[in-house]
Amino acid sequence: MKKTRPSILLALLMVAALMVALSGCTKLKARDQINKGVRAYSASEYAEAVEYFKSAVELDPSLTVARLYLGTSYLSQYIPGAESEENLRMADLAESEFLKVLETEPDNSSAIHSLGSLSFQMKNYDESEKWFRRLIEVAPETKEAYYTLGVIAWQRTFQPRMEARAEIGMMPEDPGPIKDAEVREALREKNLPIIESGIDMLEKGLQVDPEYDDAMAYLNLLYRERADLEDTPEAYERDISEAENWVDKTLATKKIKAARSQQASFGMTE
16 A cells, blocks of 8 residues: 555546646646637627637636627627618627626626617617616716716707607797696606606716716707706796707817817827
8 A cells, every 4th residue: 555655646646737728728728729819809800709718618617708709799799770580699699698607706807788779779778777777886987877878868858858849839840848748847747757767877977087988978968858847938948058068068078089180180289
């Protein structure tokens, strides 16, 4: 027995060393597939990128980044609004990969962000709102989360307001507020909390990025939504004036950013 123990131990060590070497080799192959996938993705060869990232996941299922890239490659092939079976399959595959990431990393902000974006593109606003509110919890400096929640607020309130106007014979261009008090109050009860929440989200997005002109543009739209629900012409005009202020701020900010970009292209600094 004394003679066999060293040989057994040596054999076990050799097996262990071989396993480590194979594991290292597999990880290197997986990362090589990721690199190839990134190159294909950068060239907009999304279907080819999918195959590389699938191979990377098969080689090393622990590589979260491979699953994220795989889900993103599927998502890039999804066309919002198209109802073909293949298009919807791309959305399902993307969602599946991002959810698998969250199984091992529940607070992975990239996966959460992607799920929120996919839901938004599919006009599943309840689901999108859920994901973006979760994203704010795990990554509160993500300005796109606040912005998208603001956009969702406008999406939910604009059409009902247009329908209410049409119901009482008001044209879209007619000055407000909505003239029928009963119709206005019913819409106010439904839409105002959504509008106020949307304004709050967009303002928080601007706290993260004071030059977030997309958020400014939607603040303009939400103040117009609120204006139509006001009880008096004076209150209506105050909201419209605030909306116009945000239009001016949006245009001014875009102009500043464009000038800055032009300066950078010529190697200039302020």
